[in-house]
Amino acid sequence: MKRCWPDGDLRAFRDGELPRERQERIAGHLEACGACGARYRELSERAARVSTLMAMLQETAPTSAIPILPARAHHGRQWAVAALSLAAAMAVGFVVLPKRDMVRPTPVAKAPAPVAPVVPVAPVETAAVPARPVARHAATRRPALREDFLRLDDEPLETGTVVRIGAENGDVQADLILGPDGRAHAIRIVSNR
């Protein structure tokens, strides 16, 4: 009979952690050696009992992954998403803000008919593009006051961060109020001219 195997090898054999050649040799030996067979059964049964007890500790959620660290390779994509979000917010601001400014001018209110202010508003809603110069001039003339912010939604906003964004040529800039959720809740158009 060949030499008997130590407990460590028998334990590793149970877990299949030995090289294939040694696994086969131990398997052959266990069939022939009663003492090693008994030791192997004892080790194996104990390992199963301990494993069952250790499984009691599985009450916590399994560790699925590392808390995501911002990978450098994704920075460009994240900035692209942020830029697109800001561009969309600016677009909403450009479409919505002219309506407000066109209603405000007093010359219209001086018209003889009291219903006159309603009349010029209608073409602005249907044709927003011609109204843009009006909005730009209005923003340059008036000081940038807190009241100039235009709400983009109806959600209550207690605190926020003001972020200034601008077009590539720098002609038009806007201030966005970002809430704790990172979304833009208000906007105002400013100009550096």
Place this chain on the structure above:
Amino acid sequence: MDIVIGVVQPAEEIALDQVPWFDALFHAHYPRVVGMLGRLMGDRGQAEEIAADVFCKLARQRAERDGDGLTAWLYRVAINAGLDAVRSNTGRKWREEAAGSGSLRTAAPGALDQLLQQERCARVQDVLAAMKPRDAQLLLLRATGCAYRELAQALGIQAGSVGTLLARAEAEFERRYRSRYGDDV
């Protein structure tokens, strides 16, 4: 409403851009360290706290250690911190009180089973806390599914020694468990 995501004291800041080795170690071992500590303590939040603390210490160990020595150091410090937390026993007392009051008061279906499960869990934690840190670490990591090669790296030993040490750790665990709680293994 202000949401504080995290606070880092200036003295604790680590210039991670300057330590790429830390990035590699963190990604390779953080899940396993948290898994090991989470099993040991039964509290994932506390496990993550300890793991973060250990990794902060790790960032300052680079000058003195390297390679596998650093990995073994990481796991050794983590298991020692986890065992200290278990030995302080506050977590277990809290769980026992919660189990004794909350579960039974609500009398939800399976409350008794849950109570028994928590008691068995507390027993295993007590036995692990009484063992040598290396043996407890070996059993915990093996329970998380680590292969022998990974166990050897974490313990800083030869892969050929893992079977022997594992068999000894299991025998020691069972002996301590039986001496405390009888033959109810």
